[in-house]
Amino acid sequence: MVTNAASFGRSGVHDFIMLRASAVILASYAVFLVVFAAVSSPLTYDVWHGLFTALPMKVFTLLALIALLIHAWIGVWQVLTDYVKNVSLRGVLQFVFVVTAFAYLAAGILIVWGV
Amino acid sequence: MELSEQNVKKQRPVHLDLQTIRFPAAAIASILHRITGVIMLFAVGILLWLLNASLQSAESFNHLQSLLDSFVMKFILWGILTALGYHLLGGLRHLVMDTGRWEELASGKASAKAVFVLAIVFSVLAGVWVW
Numbered sequence: 286m287v288t289n290a291a292s293f294g295r296s297g298v299h300d301f302i303m304l305r306a307s308a309v310i311l312a313s314y315a316v317f318l319v320v321f322a323a324v325s326s327p328l329t330y331d332v333w334h335g336l337f338t339a340l341p342m343k344v345f346t347l348l349a350l351i352a353l354l355i356h357a358w359i360g361v362w363q364v365l366t367d368y369v370k371n372v373s374l375r376g377v378l379q380f381v382f383v384v385t386a387f388a389y390l391a392a393g394i395l396i397v398w399g400v
Numbered sequence: 401m402e403l404s405e406q407n408v409k410k411q412r413p414v415h416l417d418l419q420t421i422r423f424p425a426a427a428i429a430s431i432l433h434r435i436t437g438v439i440m441l442f443a444v445g446i447l448l449w450l451l452n453a454s455l456q457s458a459e460s461f462n463h464l465q466s467l468l469d470s471f472v473m474k475f476i477l478w479g480i481l482t483a484l485g486y487h488l489l490g491g492l493r494h495l496v497m498d499t500g501r502w503e504e505l506a507s508g509k510a511s512a513k514a515v516f517v518l519a520i521v522f523s524v525l526a527g528v529w530v531w
Contacts, residue, residue, distance in 0.1 A: 389448060
């Protein structure tokens with residue numbers, strides 16, 4: 286039974302698993318990018334551009350943005366349900382944050398598409 | 401009178417001295433995890449703008465690098481890296497706690513403090529890197 290329409294998953298267990306699964310993807314992506322930038326310092330356009338022409342990197346980037354959508358959705362839900370007691374305001378804020386995360390995904394698809 | 405009512409009506413000491421009340425380390429770890437998470441939700445917008453500009457052409461890449469010479473841009477980048485580092489370390493702590501470890505008062509406190517120290521170390525390293 287759906288008890289809360291604003292949460293990401295259909296149950297607390299689903300949210301619990303999805304939050305951690307998305308966290309693992311986001312952590313891998315963040316560590317990879319920081320290490321890559323640190324190792325290839327000073328970073329040149331050719332090296333940076335070359336990285337993002339590779340299909341696996343495009344897929345990895347989009348995976349990270351999908352994981353971000355899920356992770357942010359659940360995280361924002363947890364924060365808002367704790368601090369914002371007014372239901373209408375909470376609904377509006379949840380909407381704004383989830384739409385923002387969707388916009389990030391759309392922007393990410395368009396950015397890596399043409400590289 | 402029931403036993404539970406007796407317990408509730410008993411005179412209990414009230415401690416509301418704001419000068420001496422302190423958040424425990426685990427509570428600070430929790431609220432910082434939330435704050436850095438929300439910060440990074442906004443930060444991803446900046447990072448996507450940077451990614452877009454950095455991949456468009458060699459000229460826009462070079463223009464971006466000259467933008468990153470300014471103190472404000474360096475500070476923003478350092479702030480994002482610091483928030484990322486803390487959130488990542490705090491998240492790893494949570495994953496360990498999911499396995500049943502670090503759940504006692506002493507170990508929870510110690511792991512929270514360890515995360516603070518490591519996050520500060522990472523933040524300093526990020527600062528050295530950016531500047």
